[in-house]
Amino acid sequence: MFRLRSVTLSANGAASAAAPAAAPARPRAVPSRLLPRLLLSPAVITLFLWMIVPLAMTIYFSLIRYNLMQPGESGFIGLANYEYFVTDPSFWTAIVNTLLLLGSVIAITVVGGVALALLIDEPFPGRGVVRVLLISPFFVIPTVNALLWKHMMMNPIYGVLAQVWRVFGAQPVDWMADWPLLSVIIMVAWQWLPFATLIFVTALQSMNREQLEAARMDGARYLQQLRYLYVPHLGRSIAVVIMIETIFLLSVFAEIFTTTGGGPGDASTNIAFLIFKQALLNFDAGVASAGALLAVVLANIVAIFLIRMIGKNLD
C-alpha cells in the first residue's frame, strides 16, 4: 500500500529459473507495520488503561475493607462487601427504581420517538425549524434540565404545571415529594426523546420510498403500512436505541442528585445513586465497589449484543 519499506528475502533473476516445486521460503516484500502501530499506540494505550485500571481497582476494593476516611485499615474480607451491598435495605428498592427508570424512559422515548419521526417524515411548512426545536432538549446540561423542571415546571405553587392543573380545577401535584421517581423519569425522558427521534428520523430517511408507493398502490392503509413496512424497517434502529439508552441510563445520576437527593427516603434512589451514597456519603469504597461491579456486569451484558450488531455494520 503506502510507502512500505520492502525487504526482498532472496535474489530475483536467478530464482525464477531454479524455483523448486515446493518453495516454503518464497521471496516477497515484507511491509513495515511500525508506523501504523506507532500511530495507534497512544489511543490504544490510554483506552486500555482507562478500561483496565478502574476495573482492576474496583475488583480489588470490592474484596477489602476500605473506608475513604480511614485509608489505613484495609483487610481482605472476601465477599462481605457484596453481602453488605445486597442486604442494604435500599438495595431492592434501588434495583426496582433502576429498572422502572430504565423501562419507562425507554418506553416513552421509543414510542414517542417513532411517533414523532413518522409525524415529521413528510415535508410541511417549517419542518426545518421543528427539527431544530425538537432536538434542543438533548443538548441541555443535565443539571440545568433538573432544576428547570424542579422549579419552573414542577414547583407546586409557582410552577407551570401547577398553574395548568389549576386551570382545569385540579389540585396541583407536589411532584418532588409525592412522585419523586416519576419526576425523574419525566426529566430524563424529556431529555432523551429528541435523541430517539433523531435516530428514527435518520433511519426513516433510508427507507425505500418505492416500497411505500407499491404498498399504497396495493391498497394498504396507513396502519397497515405502519405494521408491515415502517416498523420492520425501524426494528434495527429501535434495538440500537434501546441498547444505547440502557447503557447510558444506567448511570442516571445528575438529575437525582440535583433534585430529590434520592428521596424522600430511597424512593428515587437508583443503583448509580446508591453506589454514590456508599462511596461519597458513607465513604465506604469497598461496598460501593461491590455495587459498581454489579452495574458493570449489567451494562456489559447489553454491550455484548450491541457490539455484535455494530460489528455487522462495520466492514
Added chain:
Amino acid sequence: MAPKPPVTAAFVGRAIAAWLVTLVIFFPLGWLVLTSFKTELQAIAVPPLLFFKPTLANFAEVQQRSDYLLYATNSVITSVTSTLLGLAIAFPAAYSMAFFRSKRTRDVLMWMLSTKMMPAVGALVPIYVLAQTAGLLDSRLALIVVFMLSNLPIMVWMLYSSLRDIPNEILEAARMDGASLWQEFRRVLLPLGVGGLFSTGLLCLVLAWNEAFWSLNLTSAKAGTLATMIASYSSPEGLFWAKLSCASFMAIAPIVVFGWFSQRQLVQGLTFGAVK
C-alpha cells in the same frame, strides 16, 4: 425539485399536529429563556406571565457574581482542552486504521467502542480514589483527563469514518505528483479531513460541556463547571428563579446552538454507526 405535496386535510392536520407537539416539547426551554428576562417577582407571578416588560438586569447580576465567571471559565477550559487533546490522540489512530488496514483493524475499533459502553458509575470509586491520591480532586486536570477518555472512542470512530470517505486514489495521485509523505498529508489529506475533524470536535465539545456525572463527583468550589454551579444555585436572598433561568440560559445557549449543527455527528457518534 420534488413536487410540493398536495394541501389535503391530512397534510394540514399533520402540520398542525407536528407544530403543536413541538411547541409542547420545546415549552420548558422557551419558558426558561423568557424567565431570564423577568424580574424575580414576575418570575413567580401567578398566573404565569407571558407578556411582560423584559429586563436585562439578571444578565448583569449573574455576571457580577465572581463564581459564575470562574465556573464558566472552567467549563470552557475543560471542554476545549479535553477535546483538543482527544483529537490529537484520536487522529493518528484513525489515520492508521483508515489507511493501514490490517486483519485486526476491525477488532481494535470495536474494542475501542466497547470501552465507551462501560457505565460511568462503574469507574466512580477508582477514579475518585486515584484523584484523591494524586491530589487532583477539585482540579481541572482531572476533569480534562476524564472527559478526554470518555469521548476518545467516539472521536476515533468518527474520524475513522470521515477519513475512510477520502478515496485512496486521491492520495495515490498526490504521490504520483511527487508529494512526500508530509506533503501528501499537509496538502491533500488535511484539507480534505479538516471537515471531519471540526465536526467531531464540535460534538465532543458539546458532550464534554454537558458532562455532569464526573463534574459533580470530582469537583467542588475551585474546578467546578457550569454543570455543578447550576446544581447548587440558590441565592441567599431567597428568590432566585429569574437569576437561575438567566444563568442557565447563558450556560446552555451556545451549546444548544452547536448541537443544532451536530445532529448528523450525534447520530453517527452515539450509535457507533449502527444507524445509517
Added chain:
Amino acid sequence: MAFLELKGVEKYFGELKAIKGIDLTIEKGEFVVFVGPSGCGKSTLLRMIAGLETVDVGSVWLDGRDITRLPSSKRDLAMVFQSYALYPHMTVYENMSFALMLAKTDPPVVREKVERAAQILNLTPYLQRTPKELSGGQRQRVAIGRAIVRSPKVFLFDEPLSNLDAALRGQTRVELARLHRELNGTTIYVTHDQVEAMTLAHRVVVLRDGQIEQVGTPLELYYRPNNQFVAQFIGTPQMNMVAGADTAQFEGGLTMPVPGGGYLGLRPESLTLGAAGTGQVQARVDLVEALGAETLVYITTTRGTPLVARQTNSRALPHVGDAVGLQIDSAAAHLFDSHGRVVAPAMR
C-alpha cells in the same frame, strides 16, 4: 537499452501469485496497451510500474535506472486514474500545477505550462473551477492535463475511458491518439476494451492470469495469434472455434490437418456464403444481423456446428432459414493444438 524494462516481475497477494513473471521491454515514444479480461493483472502491473504496488520478485528499469525500490514520488511517472482522482479542494489550475509546485518550479514557468496544456485540452475556460463543477468528460481532461503538464518519462493510463458514456468514449479515443502524436510521450495504457487496444496501440500486451499471452502490434495479434486465448480475445465478433470431431467437415478446405484434440479457428470474414450446394460445407441460416455497412450471419452447419460469418455485400442478404453454402479461405484458417497453442498461423 530499452526505455522501460520489466525483468521477471512477480507479485503475491498473500498466498496468491497474482503476477507470474513478466518480462517486457518498451521503447521510448511507444504507445503500449495492456489488455485482458478482468482479474488478469493488467492494473496491478501498471500500478507496480507506478510504484503504488510493491514488486516482490524482479525489477523495473526506467531509462537505465533501477526504479524497483524507488517510491512513486521519485519515479517521474504520471498516472491518469480510472476515477480521475482529482483533488476536490483545488481548482483545475491548482490540480494541474500541483506537481510542478511541489517541485518548486518558478510560478511563471508553471503558469506557462499549465496554460499550454489547458489549451491543448480545451480547458482554458475552466481553469478556476473546482472538480465538482465539471462534467465527467471535463474532469477526465483535467486528469490528463495534470499528467501532460509534467512532461513525465512515461504516461500511465488506468482504464481512463471506462467511466464515460459511449459517444464520449469514441470521441476521446480519437483525441488521445492525436495527443500522443503531438506529444510523442511513452505511454502505457490499460484497458479491457480491445477496440481501444487495436486503435490506440503501437504494440499490445495481452495478459491473462498474471502472465503475458502475447505481445505484438495490433494487426500481428489479429492475424497471427499465438494461442487460442489471444485469437478469441482480439476481434469482434469472436473468432469461430471449432473443436475436435467437428473439424472433420472442414478438412476438405484446409491445407493441413487439424491436430488431434485441437481446434480450428475461423475469423467471421474468412467465411464466404454462397448459394446452397456450393463451397465446402452446407449450412442453414439462424439469424441475420444487418448492421448496414456489414452483415453478421449466424449459421449452423449440417453437422450442427454454429458459426458466425461476416458479409460486406449487403445486396444479397440471406434470410433466416435459407440453406447456404460455406466457402473457407484456407489461407486464413488458424489451427490450434489441444493445449491451445497455434500450429499453423494464417499466411498473410
